[in-house]
Amino acid sequence: MAAARGSDGGGLGGSRSSPSLSTNSKLVEDDQKLEIIDLSNMSLEALPNPSLNLASICKLDLSNNNLQVVPESLTARLLNLVVFDVHSNQLKTLPNSIGCLSKLKILNVAGNLLAALPKTIENCRSLEELNANFNQLSKLPETIGFELINLKKLSANSNKLMFLPHSISHLTNLRVLDARLNCLRSLPEDLENLINLEILNVSQNFQYLETLPYSIGLLISLVELDVSYNKITSLPDSIGCLKRLQKLSVEGNPLVSPPIEVVELSLHAVKEYLSERMNAGHRSPPKKRSWVGKLVKYGTFNGSSRNSSGNMMRAEEERDGFIMPEYRTIDGLGSPRYMGMFSPRRLFSPKNYFTR
Numbered sequence: 001m002a003a004a005r006g007s008d009g010g011g012l013g014g015s016r017s018s019p020s021l022s023t024n025s026k027l028v029e030d031d032q033k034l035e036i037i038d039l040s041n042m043s044l045e046a047l048p049n050p051s052l053n054l055a056s057i058c059k060l061d062l063s064n065n066n067l068q069v070v071p072e073s074l075t076a077r078l079l080n081l082v083v084f085d086v087h088s089n090q091l092k093t094l095p096n097s098i099g100c101l102s103k104l105k106i107l108n109v110a111g112n113l114l115a116a117l118p119k120t121i122e123n124c125r126s127l128e129e130l131n132a133n134f135n136q137l138s139k140l141p142e143t144i145g146f147e148l149i150n151l152k153k154l155s156a157n158s159n160k161l162m163f164l165p166h167s168i169s170h171l172t173n174l175r176v177l178d179a180r181l182n183c184l185r186s187l188p189e190d191l192e193n194l195i196n197l198e199i200l201n202v203s204q205n206f207q208y209l210e211t212l213p214y215s216i217g218l219l220i221s222l223v224e225l226d227v228s229y230n231k232i233t234s235l236p237d238s239i240g241c242l243k244r245l246q247k248l249s250v251e252g253n254p255l256v257s258p259p260i261e262v263v264e265l266s267l268h269a270v271k272e273y274l275s276e277r278m279n280a281g282h283r284s285p286p287k288k289r290s291w292v293g294k295l296v297k298y299g300t301f302n303g304s305s306r307n308s309s310g311n312m313m314r315a316e317e318e319r320d321g322f323i324m325p326e327y328r329t330i331d332g333l334g335s336p337r338y339m340g341m342f343s344p345r346r347l348f349s350p351k352n353y354f355t356r
Contacts, residue, residue, distance in 0.1 A: 034058035059083040099123035122147035192218035240274030
């Protein structure tokens with residue numbers, strides 16, 4: 001494999017070896033014609049004209065420069081690109097043509113000025129790692145989880161994210177999700193679909209994140225969970241079911257459940273406490289008040305029985321818990337006088353509309 005760096009003539013091609021990039025040779029899969037181009041740390045403000053076929057590049061490193069733009073025409077021709085690193089530049093946008101990189105596996109855009117990712121990034125269906133840390137992102141593409149089905153690591157820390165898209169729950173191959181240092185108000189409800197997630201970090205969302213979804217305790221592969229420095233008062237009882245969990249960070253929260261004395265004991269104590277709470281809830285579920293009781297409470301069925309046989313039915317009706325009013329025929333109830341008597345508003349009113 002050829003490893004190249006920009007020559008003095010300013011081209012993207014060249015013959016100078018770059019030993020530090022040799023560890024990435026496994027990404028090329030024995031194709032000796034593909035090249036690694038390293039133009040990092042060169043204080044570039046613009047990219048030089050290429051002196052080689054862009055389709056021959058498998059890795060392009062443009063990191064630690066002063067680039068403000070990546071040309072659309074450049075990314076559109078990087079047809080065999082596997083690794084694209086543009087971290088630590090001055091990029092405000094990414095080219096829409098990034099969606100042409102069908103073989104891209106690693107994309108590093110950290111440390112730029114990005115306010116959004118282009119929707120076309122969803123076409124990079126081979127993508128396994130996306131690093132968008134230290135930008136100005138207020139949201140991620142809404143359908144990102146439906147398309148990037150091979151994504152294993154998603155890092156978007158130190159941004160301005162208020163929510164994670166619900167489609168993220170479809171990333172069944174995801175192993176690492178890092179969304180710390182944002183403005184997250186909540187997490188998606190159906191996280192249980194992330195069956196391979198091992199590390200979840202939503203720490204340092206400070207005053208914004210107050211609750212965690214119950215589904216967080218259904219992440220069967222979770223090993224590390226960091227929810228520190230938020231405004232969480234209660235951990236979901238379901239966390240007690242996380243059998244593989246080895247590290248739980250909850251400091252910096254106004255926790256009430258579990259109490260701080262339990263948290264200070266050990267992770268095992270926390271899981272045991274939450275498990276007992278969950279089991280106790282299953283043993284004694286809250287009783288639901290029947291709708292009949294509600295009707296009785298509001299006096300809906302209270303009235304005088306005035307049928308032709310006197311009070312013959314009254315004792316039996318009182319024994320059943322409520323008193324039925326006088327029986328009337330269907331024809332009678334269908335008259336204009338009684339048409340509105342069964343409206344929901346009247347039915348639950350404390351007044352008695354069944355008396356004559």
